[in-house]
Amino acid sequence: MACVVVTVALLGAGCGADRVTDPARATTCIELVDAGRATAEKVLARLGDRTLAEFEAEDPSEPFGGLDPLLRPDVFTSRAVELGCGEDELASLACTAYQGLAHLARSDVARSYLAPYFAACD
Numbered sequence: 829m830a831c832v833v834v835t836v837a838l839l840g841a842g843c844g845a846d847r848v849t850d851p852a853r854a855t856t857c858i859e860l861v862d863a864g865r866a867t868a869e870k871v872l873a874r875l876g877d878r879t880l881a882e883f884e885a886e887d888p889s890e891p892f893g894g895l896d897p898l899l900r901p902d903v904f905t906s907r908a909v910e911l912g913c914g915e916d917e918l919a920s921l922a923c924t925a926y927q928g929l930a931h932l933a934r935s936d937v938a939r940s941y942l943a944p945y946f947a948a949c950d
Contacts (some may be wrong), residue, residue, distance in 0.1 A: 847862050847866070848860075848862045848863050848866075849862070849863055849866035849867075850863055851863040851864070851867075851900060851903045851907045852903055852907060854911065855911075856911065857908075857911055857912075857913035857917055857921060858921060860904070860907055860908060860918070861918060861921040861922055861925050862925070863904070864904065864918075864922060864925070865922075865925050867899060867900070867904075868926065868941075868942075869932065870898050871895055871899070871941060872933060872934075872938050872942075873932075874894070874895060874898065875935060875937050875938040875941060876934055876935065876938075877934040877935045877938075878935055878937065879937065880936070880937050883937065919948045920948075922945055922948065923945065923946075923948050923949035924949075926942065926945040926946065927946075927949075929942060929945075
């Protein structure tokens, strides 16, 4: 889960009519963060109010494996490199972008998923 959190923590948010939700379509670092926020929203919806024990019961060896198709860390990472987005820049943008997501975290697992985003704001 830590790898998942780190990957998506660097990516984040935005709103507006032309919001980018696919990292491959991002043309700026801000749009890449928009795609990251869209991904985080999908992850939080998938996590719902389920507990870690429930995820582990489904797949003890990889309890969060079902999130992999949503996260697409390779796509986010390669796009960040192509766009020249630095880790610090993405973390700063994500800090602002993720602020409105706390109300979507309905479980301890979901709150743990969001914690690194908010820690980057300190």
